Amino acid sequence: MPIGVKVMKRPIKQTSYLRATLKGMALTFSHLLRPKVTMQYPEEKSSKDWTLSSRWRGTHRMLTDEQGRAKCVACGLCPQICPANCIKLVPGEDEEGNRYPLIYEIDEFRCIFCGYCQEVCPEEAIHVGVHYENSEYSRDRFVYDLERLTAQTHPVSTLWDPSDPKGE
């Protein structure tokens, strides 16, 4: 023999291939009848074991006031804090001196979904959303303008709350 390999002496219980085989067959058969863990995605989007977290940071949503106008006052904090520089904001002012966004665009491809824009917003206008189905047929559809941001209806993220770190 070219190479000597030390063969461990083990009790029969551990080396028995017959018993191990039968045990394994019984195990796989019992799994055959157990409930399955697969979630049937397009039909089922959450199960009793798994739901999307309320802190999920997905694509944005702009909240509106009672008149249906965006709550944004074009203060410029969100483009300022945005680490990915994906928010484009051009402020405007009406006759009464109220500021509002003339252009408000978020490039969802550049966005890193950190949620700082929601955290920094003094008017609680811009939010990251609990939402993940965003497919489109062209790349330019991923620059969301103000109209599109206000039209979103999905729930908004609660983000991380320092007073409730575990989310209870």
Next chain:
Amino acid sequence: MTFFLVSSAIKVFVVFNLIMVGVALLTLLERRVCAWMQDRLGPNRVGPQGILQPAADGLKNFLKEETSPAMADKTLFTLAPIVSFVPALLTFGVIPFAAPLPTRWGVVPMVVADLPVGFLYILAISSLGVYGIVLAGWSSNNKYALLGGLRASAQMISYEIALGMSTVAVILLAGNVTLSQVIAQQQQALWFVIPLTVAFLIFFISALAETNRLPFDLPEAEGELIAGYHTEYSSMKFSMFYIAEYSNMVTASALMATLFFGGWDIPFTSWDSTGDPSLVKTLATLAVFGLKTFVFLFTYIWVRWTLPRFRYDQLMALGWKVLLPLVLLYITLLAVAIWFVRIRLGWDYGPGMAWVLGGLNLVLLIVLAWWLDRGRIVSGSVPQEAA
């Protein structure tokens, strides 16, 4: 003569299509059972419960690009899938699958060709299938493929012997190799699985190895040989290897059902084998035969998704050092027992003889399990006496 030709042609057509559809459904069954055993659902999107998945797979394989390696031997490369595919389908031809069917023109035996040489023909043809694998491995001009082909030939030769020897036990008991006669004998008394339990187990293990199924799928061994002999194949050529593998499974299962489980015999009644043939009998026995075959097919899948692959030396050790001596010893013992019962006591094959031999098998089985249970099947990489 015209009746024979026409009925044979119809049978060939029907059996071919049934096997093709069966193989297609078997691939689906394999995937779904595998998924269930892993607590998943498996493919269930195409059609109700995924029933059209095999059709989608087939369509995909037809539409895929057919690649051909630049340095491959073109002739053999094309020939290999055919050589693998044809014997896989030929073997089913001699297996009787139902009670004879009465028609207006005469009684049609429900077997494509009731050859007098029966399962000798199956052994001969099924071992031809290895040529396809070896040719595929050789002509691909690929190291992995060649290794797969080499392994396949060594494995087939090793286990062919145990397989053939275990059927010798059936010949000893039945005194005939024609499968319809073997079935008729089992219908008179008990299924051969009782007087020949050990032979059945050896046959089952060897059949796993012959069809290259886990735990003996070393010719493919995706972990070490990528995909073995069909690494370089794509499109319909690959599909043909795939169909060949599964139809080999179908044939092996049907053969096990025929040799040891009474073929199309319905248990606990003689209604199916006596009296005039009728359409109801044909359909009922066909269903029973299908069920028996299905049980073995399921066991194949079940074993595949339970057991890990053998190492190569373990495979060879099991074939040559365990199964071959075992089956030789078993045949000797069985021949003596049959000689004693048949010549000395003068019994014919019937329940009495079956139970006597069954008792002998039970004793042998207990001894065998006790002996094999001492760590003899899977050992270290060096034989124990040499270590």
